[in-house]
Amino acid sequence: MFAPSPIPETEPPHDCPRCPRLVAFREQLRAEHPDWWNAPVNAFGDPGAWLAIVGLAPGKHGANRTGRPFTGDYAGDLLFATLAKYGLATGRYEGRPDDSLRLNGAIIVNSVKCLPPQNKPTPEEIRTCRPFLEGQAAVLPGARIFIALGQIAHQSAVKILGGRLPKCRFGHLAEHRMPGGRVLIDSYHCSRYNQNTGRLTAEMFESVFARATLLRDMGIAG
Template sequence: MILQSPLSSEPPRDCPLCPRLVALRVECRAEHPDWWNAPVPAFGDPMARIGIIGLAPGKQGANRTGRPFTGDVAGELFFATLKKFGLAQGNYEARVDDGLELRDAIIINSVRCLPPQNKPVPAEVHACRPFLADGVAQLPRARTFVALGEIAHQSAVKVLGGKLPKARFAHGAEHRMPDGRMLIDSYHCSRYNQNTNRLTAEMFEAVFARAVELAGLTSAN
């Protein structure tokens, strides 16, 4: 089961824009033909008031399952935090047919395809940015955004019309964009960041508590 994207503009399944990512996709399809192995679409509520900008699919997570943050360690903290603040309902069971739904939140990755070592190069981030921009443009109610990691932060600032020298990445930093939309930064909830305590559950929750407050959703918790 693959969930339908809530957005009307997504990369094609065989998107040719990034040769390095195409090569890895072909390799993964040969090695794991039952995996998703394609650009991963957005997931969540198209009427969301909070937009979450992620990095890219993980190999064992979204690249395998076809849903952002589904199937790896990052998803456990990610969805538990959203549920705590009323932004998700149902139970996360690390598979796309678990019935989990997002409410007033949507997740869109900066890069839709699996990159080697989970590290897209600047050209790949740039090539995928139009899909992020299209996705953000389709969110009529979203005035608060959360960027997960510095790469996501950079893409989010550019898509939202800000200037990077004036909006430097830092965990918990808040940036007001020219049109009044707000961007909040968080370290990515990757296994590495959790294992090294660069990001704790309390730190991650603090970011979403603030996002909920800014979006006027305080009563959801």
């Protein structure tokens, strides 16, 4: 019921014990929904990707249920449609980890691997999980462009890419040059709330991927 990781050596164990609050929430949901994934969610996509998309954390009824990032929730509808539009996804997205969807040239990684209550990880939980994100960036040498979905993902991405937060302020379509030549582009998160309130439109979201594609074509990424 889940998608195997393309970079398995970087993933936390199925019963990762690092964050007590998240462990307790995981155990509660395993009792309530024993057929759900209810575990740290693996990266998903192409290990040779030129583009890495950094999300926040699994959604309760999305990735925490299905075991694949952004799969089975509202945010995934826009994300995967946009990836398909820019040639980064093939197959058909059906909200299941066993559908025919595949990513080409892109990979999705999360700042926090486990579901946090109310979708709000604590600063300590974000710090505790950051080594997994850092390890994943390290084994993706082809990923020269990163897209951060939301401010927490932005902060984690800046830190693991060697940037400095005071010099890298979050903003939709903000662009940051990182040490080693990598580039970070910010986007508002494609959450249901942001879409329903008009904070993020499909056109705004697509503009981020259009910019990433342009940078690739300019030789920023292979």
